Amino acid sequence: MKTLIDHLSQYADYHRDPRNIHTHFVGVPMIMFAVVVLLSRPVWMAGGLPVTPALLCALAASVFYFRLDARFGLAMAAIMAAMLAGAQWLAAQSLAMWLGAGVGLFAVGWVIQFIGHYYEGRKPAFVDDLVGLIVGPLFVVAEWAFALGLRKEVQAAVEARSGPVRLRTGRAAA
Known part of the structure; x- marks a missing residue:
């Protein structure tokens, strides 16, 4: 199994421009919550416990994060618990509200992500490795x-492997 540093470094290779990282601070949580x-x-x-596909995925993701690092695993589990609580409330609302919130957050989150990757001059990490979809939230944390x-x-x-965060000064810098 890859280590925490392996996963974060591989993901960081696609995220060295601070503008891209900043868009991830907004876009990734939106997509994750969606x-x-x-x-x-x-x-x-x-x-008496509500069980949903979201809860099952959150438990599986938490195991993944805890196996990489206990402290980051705890932070990710806490974030997911908060998201599960909010999502449970939204899921209890009308079909239109539940679906509108989920699809809307998902779409806007991806638009924000792609703006960041425009600045980066590089495609998102998950295009080359789907594991990037679960590492992205951990990278943001x-x-x-x-x-x-x-x-x-x-x-x-991470910086020893991927280099420091640096501002790109144009698309040609990619």
């Missing part, structure tokens, strides 16, 4: 941690 919303129907009750001065050892290891 997927949780859309997977929050149907609901099955299991001993890691970048927030780095911005807050946390996990400097992880940041240094």
Whole structure:
């Protein structure tokens, strides 16, 4: 199994322009929440606990994140728990509200992502490796941690492999 550094570095290779990273701070959570919303129907009750495809995916993703790193795994599980709570509320609303919120967030989130990749001058990571779809949210959490001065050892290891974040000055720089 790849390590945390392996996954973050591979993803970081596609995300070195700060404008692209900043669009990911908005777009990735929107897409992630949209997927949780859309997977929050149907609901099955299991001993009083609502079970949805979103919950099952969140549990599987949490196992993936925890196997990579306990601290980031805990952060990702907390984020997903909050998203599950909000998505459960939306899923209980009308079909139009549930579907409109999910599809709308998904579409706008991807538009924001593609704007960032225009600045990057490079296609999204998931185009070459679908694992990038699950690593993207972890990358955003890691970048927030780095911005807050946390996990400097992880940041240094990622930058040793992928290089520092740098502003691209034109499409030719790609």
